[in-house]
Amino acid sequence: MLSFFPIAVAFLLLVYEYRNYRLLKKAKFLYEKDGVKYYEIEGDEDNAITIKSVVFGKNVIIIGKKNEKILAHEEGHLKQPYFMYYFFVISAFLIAYNIFTIPLLLFMYKLMFLHYERAADLYAYNKYHVKFESTTARPAKRIDRIRAWIFDTHPPDWVRAKEEKYYEKKNSLIKLLLNDLLS
Numbered sequence: 001m002l003s004f005f006p007i008a009v010a011f012l013l014l015v016y017e018y019r020n021y022r023l024l025k026k027a028k029f030l031y032e033k034d035g036v037k038y039y040e041i042e043g044d045e046d047n048a049i050t051i052k053s054v055v056f057g058k059n060v061i062i063i064g065k066k067n068e069k070i071l072a073h074e075e076g077h078l079k080q081p082y083f084m085y086y087f088f089v090i091s092a093f094l095i096a097y098n099i100f101t102i103p104l105l106l107f108m109y110k111l112m113f114l115h116y117e118r119a120a121d122l123y124a125y126n127k128y129h130v131k132f133e134s135t136t137a138r139p140a141k142r143i144d145r146i147r148a149w150i151f152d153t154h155p156p157d158w159v160r161a162k163e164e165k166y167y168e169k170k171n172s173l174i175k176l177l178l179n180d181l182l183s
């Protein structure tokens with residue numbers, strides 16, 4: 001059913017850009033710097049979302065208070081390719097080819113996010129010597145650690161904050177994951 005491919009691409013793009021639109025609409029515009037628009041949104045926990053969109057351009061939404069360390073990480077995202085769009089094209093192609101490729105796509109999505117989140121952490125560390133800060137303790141139970149690796153958008157907080165090896169590029173995420181789960 002490859003004739004379904006253009007519809008699938010259009011659908012994924014529409015959902016993604018609608019999500020971007022909703023986020024930006026909710027946020028309050030602050031300023032523009034170097035072609036990036038900065039917004040703010042209320043929140044209890046300081047964080048930020050980077051939106052790189054062919055429709056809406058480059059945007060950073062600051063959640064809670066402005067935090068330079070978080071912005072260093074977001075700057076890393078701004079330098080990254082428009083990877084979501086590549087992912088949509090590949091996804092649409094595979095879904096059109098065979099709907100049962102969806103679990104594979106979810107797995108690819110997960111790996112892609114882990115990769116780019118860590119790349120943004122490495123960028124912030126190498127350029128500004130900024131490390132992720134968190135008070136989250138490493139769960140004693142392995143099942144809780146596995147859950148964090150699967151369901152967090154980033155690598156688990158304790159790995160990003162405490163693990164020295166995390167900031168050495170030569171240590172692959174797979175190695176860090178195995179270290180975390182097997183030790």
Ligand SMILES: [Zn+2]
Pocket residue numbers: 073077117120
């Ligand atoms: Zn990030």
